[in-house]
Amino acid sequence: MGQPGRGSGVQEEGKKAAMRILRILSLLLFLCPLVRVDVLTAGADAVPGPDQEIASEYPAGVAWWGTWDGALAEAKRTGKPILLLSAAPQCHGVPGIW
Amino acid sequence: MDQSLWSDPLVIESSRKFVCARLATYEDKDEGAMLKSIYRGRSGELDNTVFTVLSHDGKSRLSRAGRSPTMVFGGSVGWEGTVLALEMDRIIEQYKVPQSKKANTFSTLPIAKDVRRAVNISACDRLPLVITAGLNPKQLQKLVTLAWKEPYLGRFNWASTDAISELKSIGIEKPEAGIWVLNPDTYGLKVEVIAKVEADSKTKPIEEALAKALAGKRPAEKDTRRHVNRGNATGKRWETEIPVTDPGIQGGRPRRGN
Numbered sequence: 539m540g541q542p543g544r545g546s547g548v549q550e551e552g553k554k555a556a557m558r559i560l561r562i563l564s565l566l567l568f569l570c571p572l573v574r575v576d577v578l579t580a581g582a583d584a585v586p587g588p589d590q591e592i593a594s595e596y597p598a599g600v601a602w603w604g605t606w607d608g609a610l611a612e613a614k615r616t617g618k619p620i621l622l623l624s625a626a627p628q629c630h631g632v633p634g635i636w
Numbered sequence: 637m638d639q640s641l642w643s644d645p646l647v648i649e650s651s652r653k654f655v656c657a658r659l660a661t662y663e664d665k666d667e668g669a670m671l672k673s674i675y676r677g678r679s680g681e682l683d684n685t686v687f688t689v690l691s692h693d694g695k696s697r698l699s700r701a702g703r704s705p706t707m708v709f710g711g712s713v714g715w716e717g718t719v720l721a722l723e724m725d726r727i728i729e730q731y732k733v734p735q736s737k738k739a740n741t742f743s744t745l746p747i748a749k750d751v752r753r754a755v756n757i758s759a760c761d762r763l764p765l766v767i768t769a770g771l772n773p774k775q776l777q778k779l780v781t782l783a784w785k786e787p788y789l790g791r792f793n794w795a796s797t798d799a800i801s802e803l804k805s806i807g808i809e810k811p812e813a814g815i816w817v818l819n820p821d822t823y824g825l826k827v828e829v830i831a832k833v834e835a836d837s838k839t840k841p842i843e844e845a846l847a848k849a850l851a852g853k854r855p856a857e858k859d860t861r862r863h864v865n866r867g868n869a870t871g872k873r874w875e876t877e878i879p880v881t882d883p884g885i886q887g888g889r890p891r892r893g894n
Contacts, residue, residue: 596763596850599790600642600651601783602658604748604757606667609657613692615743617733620694621651621724624659624671624686625637626876627756627824629885632867633874634759634823635858636637 637685639761639857641705644717648790650724655692661685662876663753675701681881689727692734698727742784745776745794751802754795756874759824761793762857764849768796769803770813771835778839779815788846817845822855822863823872 602623603609613620625636641647659667661684668682674697677683687708688701702708711719748754751767758765766783768776776796782788797803803811806818807826814835818827830852831845867873 596791596854597643598645598648598786599761599763600648600656600658601746601790602656603746604658604660604754604793605664606657606659606670608744608746609655610694612743613655613690613694616655617692617736618653618655619692619698619727619731620690621654621656622659622674622686622688622690623637623657624661624667626661626684626880626882626885627663627753627760628874628876629860630864630868631873632823632864633756633825633872634820634867635860635863636639636760 638704638706638716641717641720644721646721647717647724650721650728653728654689654724660749660753660757661882662878662880664749665878668878675703677703677882679881679883684880684882684885689724691731698731699723742780745780745783745796747794747796751795751797751806754793755806755818755820755827756824758793758818759820759822762855763791763793764830764852765793765795765818765820765827766846767803767816767818768794768814768835769800769811769816770798771796771815775835779842782839782842782846787850791850792846815842815845817849819849819852822858823867825872 671686672682675686689699705720709723815833817831
């Protein structure tokens with residue numbers, strides 16, 4: 539006698555679960571228009587492309603003299619020692635990179 | 637050149653006690669010979685990068701010479717900046733600056749060799765560039781005062797020319813005398829004008845122009861391989877003054893893993 543009862547119980551559980559899913563889906567459908575499109579697409583904008591600039595401050599940097607004559611004259615005038623660095627402003631013949 | 641090393645706050649602080657010279661390798665015959673006398677690579681020729689510390693007259697070495705500060709002073713990964721700053725401070729402590737010298741004033745603008753190279757170097761640094769065109773000594777002196785004070789110190793590259801027509805070659809359509817505040821393009825061949833101030837301007841408009849540049853966005857760091865590949869594909873080429881003798885950066889496309 540217990541078997542049919544258990545079967546109807548299972549059916550009841552199934553109906554309740556289906557109702558819960560329907561309620562969640564209805565809620566989602568209701569909320570969808572409230573979500574701003576720019577929020578959904580913000581992620582795409584946040585990833586910079588290869589040549590895209592990213593927002594950034596200009597941090598403090600070393601104040602470089604660009605020529606040996608200029609640096610040497612300044613060092614002789616001030617008595618400061620010279621930190622000498624040299625690097626090529628091109629790589630494989632392409633400019634714009636150290 | 638490891639740019640992260642030179643943006644280390646400790647290194648920047650220590651650098652103020654030195655005259656910091658950053659030359660452009662292969663861009664000047666005389667400088668090339670001088671650099672070669674200081675350090676040669678395995679090939680016996682001038683390498684792409686050279687580093688050393690010299691006395692104020694340029695005659696004595698205060699450190700070994702090498703391709704980079706890390707090669708000269710060492711420092712494990714992540715500590716190179718700290719080690720460099722400590723070594724710089726050690727050198728300063730031991731160095732006897734002659735009392736008669738004027739260490740607290742500046743005489744001239746820290747200009748690049750010429751306009752063309754200044755634009756390229758600014759692109760490498762991802763910094764704005766100030767070009768003075770046809771300024772007289774008094775007008776230049778006003779800029780000298782600004783160039784060496786905060787917040788402009790170390791945040792701009794500088795160039796100076798009396799040949800106004802030179803500005804046309806870097807993309808300025810209507811060249812004229814004055815103070816040009818510019819952004820270089822990615823490849824350092826052309827510029828975008830941020831602001832232009834009259835040569836005889838007072839200090840305030842000049843500072844406003846400089847501030848406008850610093851309020852802008854800084855270009856993103858470049859990926860060397862991608863930059864070189866795109867440069868090659870779009871015909872962005874650079875001619876050096878003397879032959880490139882470092883096999884690592886000679887002409888052609890980058891090798892795998894370079």
